[in-house]
Amino acid sequence: QKEVEQNSGPLSVPEGAIASLNCTYSDRGSQSFFWYRQYSGKSPELIMSIYSNGDKEDGRFTAQLNKASQYVSLLIRDSQPSDSATYLCAVILGGTSYGKLTFGQGTILTVHP
Amino acid sequence: KAGVTQTPRYLIKTRGQQVTLSCSPISGHRSVSWYQQTPGQGLQFLFEYFSETQRNKGNFPGRFSGRQFSNSRSEMNVSTLELGDSALYLCASSPDRSHEQYFGPGTRLTVT
Numbered sequence: 517q518k519e520v521e522q523n524s525g526p527l528s529v530p531e532g533a534i535a536s537l538n539c540t541y542s543d544r545g546s547q548s549f550f551w552y553r554q555y556s557g558k559s560p561e562l563i564m565s566i567y568s569n570g571d572k573e574d575g576r577f578t579a580q581l582n583k584a585s586q587y588v589s590l591l592i593r594d595s596q597p598s599d600s601a602t603y604l605c606a607v608i609l610g611g612t613s614y615g616k617l618t619f620g621q622g623t624i625l626t627v628h629p
Numbered sequence: 630k631a632g633v634t635q636t637p638r639y640l641i642k643t644r645g646q647q648v649t650l651s652c653s654p655i656s657g658h659r660s661v662s663w664y665q666q667t668p669g670q671g672l673q674f675l676f677e678y679f680s681e682t683q684r685n686k687g688n689f690p691g692r693f694s695g696r697q698f699s700n701s702r703s704e705m706n707v708s709t710l711e712l713g714d715s716a717l718y719l720c721a722s723s724p725d726r727s728h729e730q731y732f733g734p735g736t737r738l739t740v741t
Contacts, residue, residue, distance in 0.1 A: 552732075558734070559732040559734050561732070562732075614685045615685050616677060616687070
């Protein structure tokens with residue numbers, strides 16, 4: 517089992533729809549979770565961090581964390597063509613793991629007009 | 630605030646050579662992490678430095694090394710380059726007492 521797994525893509529949604537991206541992790545002791553967006557040919561950009569169970573909203577983005585199920589998700593409301601990118605789930609596994617993000621393989625999202 | 634900067638942005642080297650990559654973190658950030666990104670393996674952690682000390686290391690051979698200077702700038706070195714070292718090398722900096730990491734633009738290394 518991979519330490520961080522994302523739902524297989526690619527994911528294609530129409531403009532204006534909700535895109536749902538999912539991620540599971542293996543280490544029950546993990547405390548810090550992040551979503552990054554990476555456009556083709558660019559570096560990852562941090563879009564959300566979440567540390568507590570529940571939902572965290574930032575504009576059109578909502579991150580959801582369920583530590584009991586070892587599951588974190590990202591919802592993008594009112595998806596726009598500019599949201600088309602690879603979305604990377606990243607986790608700090610275990611209690612303290614200085615500076616080490618463990619990434620999922622990424623989900624390619626395409627938003628079509 | 631200026632973002633993370635990396636130099637050079639592109640590099641072509643020959644198998645067997647060595648290479649040094651540089652990273653300047655966001656001002657005030659003392660933690661610098663390095664990652665390798667390839668299409669097959671994705672993003673993999675190399676090492677992390679804080680206040681000139683390596684605090685964490687990934688599963689890479691000893692040919693990969695790094696260091697951090699007193700101004701928090703960091704370098705990574707790869708000796709005896711192999712074809713499989715061709716990748717995008719990313720550094721990220723993090724503020725104290727935060728796990729959030731902010732990435733630089735990366736250095737694209739091609740080994741021929």
